Amino acid sequence: MAKIKVGVLGATGNVGQRFIQALDNHPWFEISALAASERSAGKKYGEVADWKIGTEIPEAVEDIEVVTIDPKKIDADIVFSALPADLAKTIEPAFAQEGFVVASNAASFRMEEDIPLAIPEVNPDHLGLIDVQKKNRKWDGCIITNPNCSTIMMAVTLKPLLQFGIESINVATMQAISGAGYNGIYAMSIYDNVVPYIGGEEEKIQSETLKIFGDFDGSKVKNAPFKVSASCHRVPVIDGHTEAVWATLAKNPKPEDVRDAFLKFDPGLSHLPTEPKHPIIVRDEPDRPQPRLDRDMGNGMSVSVGRIREGIRYIALGHNTIRGAAGASVLNAELLKEKGYL
Ligand SMILES: NC(=O)C1=CN([C@@H]2O[C@H](COP(=O)(O)OP(=O)(O)OC[C@H]3O[C@@H](n4cnc5c(N)ncnc54)[C@H](OP(=O)(O)O)[C@@H]3O)[C@@H](O)[C@H]2O)C=CC1
Numbered sequence: 001m002a003k004i005k006v007g008v009l010g011a012t013g014n015v016g017q018r019f020i021q022a023l024d025n026h027p028w029f030e031i032s033a034l035a036a037s038e039r040s041a042g043k044k045y046g047e048v049a050d051w052k053i054g055t056e057i058p059e060a061v062e063d064i065e066v067v068t069i070d071p072k073k074i075d076a077d078i079v080f081s082a083l084p085a086d087l088a089k090t091i092e093p094a095f096a097q098e099g100f101v102v103a104s105n106a107a108s109f110r111m112e113e114d115i116p117l118a119i120p121e122v123n124p125d126h127l128g129l130i131d132v133q134k135k136n137r138k139w140d141g142c143i144i145t146n147p148n149c150s151t152i153m154m155a156v157t158l159k160p161l162l163q164f165g166i167e168s169i170n171v172a173t174m175q176a177i178s179g180a181g182y183n184g185i186y187a188m189s190i191y192d193n194v195v196p197y198i199g200g201e202e203e204k205i206q207s208e209t210l211k212i213f214g215d216f217d218g219s220k221v222k223n224a225p226f227k228v229s230a231s232c233h234r235v236p237v238i239d240g241h242t243e244a245v246w247a248t249l250a251k252n253p254k255p256e257d258v259r260d261a262f263l264k265f266d267p268g269l270s271h272l273p274t275e276p277k278h279p280i281i282v283r284d285e286p287d288r289p290q291p292r293l294d295r296d297m298g299n300g301m302s303v304s305v306g307r308i309r310e311g312i313r314y315i316a317l318g319h320n321t322i323r324g325a326a327g328a329s330v331l332n333a334e335l336l337k338e339k340g341y342l
């Protein structure tokens, strides 16, 4: 079977590199175009990427000539967007207008009524918004988004808790510095320090979670009825967001019931190449999960949970630029293919 051609917008950046890693030797997808700014265009990817991942830069992309972000210069069926949000706001619709499927990491369109904010294990039915979107916007392509990196870790763990009746969620995040981008925060600001503010993050976690768990009736999503309250903090960890979650659940389950629900969670997606064997991994040690030890589980796609206590309280952890960004987008694209949108 011929592979589906894919492009990466913002291919040279932090998340762009994670896309290239996620797409290397992918059984369904093949990189056909890499795009970035004027600074990089016209040069070989290997020369301009400033590769920051601790594995070899994939041979298949080293010699690809980077192009500017222009639909006419890209031959692909789907483009993955790792663009800064202000740029994504104008560029992603231009690609959808030209018939491309756009799988976006950027925050720009996540909360639009007719654009799916999708996690395959949590709300696959929201893909139906694509048909609404195409009709509303009269474009041949479409935009699908994945959530903010802190939202997604928590949302994956909340899915098996739905059976207990979620009333409210409080979450305190400890977010890695890679979430701010490679040049996002000075060493002098974060070394030996914790910064108790990440602009816009708390609002995103609160609003995105309610959309993700909202009810899709075939034309729109009605937000979930529970409450979410977040407090976000930047900590001196390179990769891996850790979150302390307090879940108030109507059925008042015991910690063992919640542990059991996490262990039994099986979204039935094992046929998708990027889906990890265990989307949720339960750690029983009293001092896990930890970013250095657990962020790479399931090739960075598993969310690890631990310290499940009365309350219900627990810790969730996942790789912010893989499960929280590029990996999530590639998984969405795999679901799109399975559902016939590609
Ligand atoms: N799902 C999530 O929660 C996460 C989302 N993100 C989002 O992903 C996106 C990328 O983040 P990150 O990889 O850290 O950012 P980087 O700054 O590392 O990369 C930005 C990329 O965009 C390109 N770019 C920048 N300016 C322009 C321009 N004017 N025209 C064309 N291309 C341009 C850069 O190209 P060049 O190298 O040529 O300058 C580079 O490829 C952001 O929207 C970020 O918010 C990030 C982390 C997690």
Ligand SMILES: N[C@@H](CC(=O)OP(=O)(O)O)C(=O)O
Residues within 6 Å of the ligand: 105, 106, 107, 147, 148, 149, 175, 176, 178, 179, 180, 198, 201, 204, 320
């Ligand atoms: N704000 C996130 C990363 C990010 O870019 O998120 P968003 O795409 O929602 O702006 C972090 O700092 O870890």
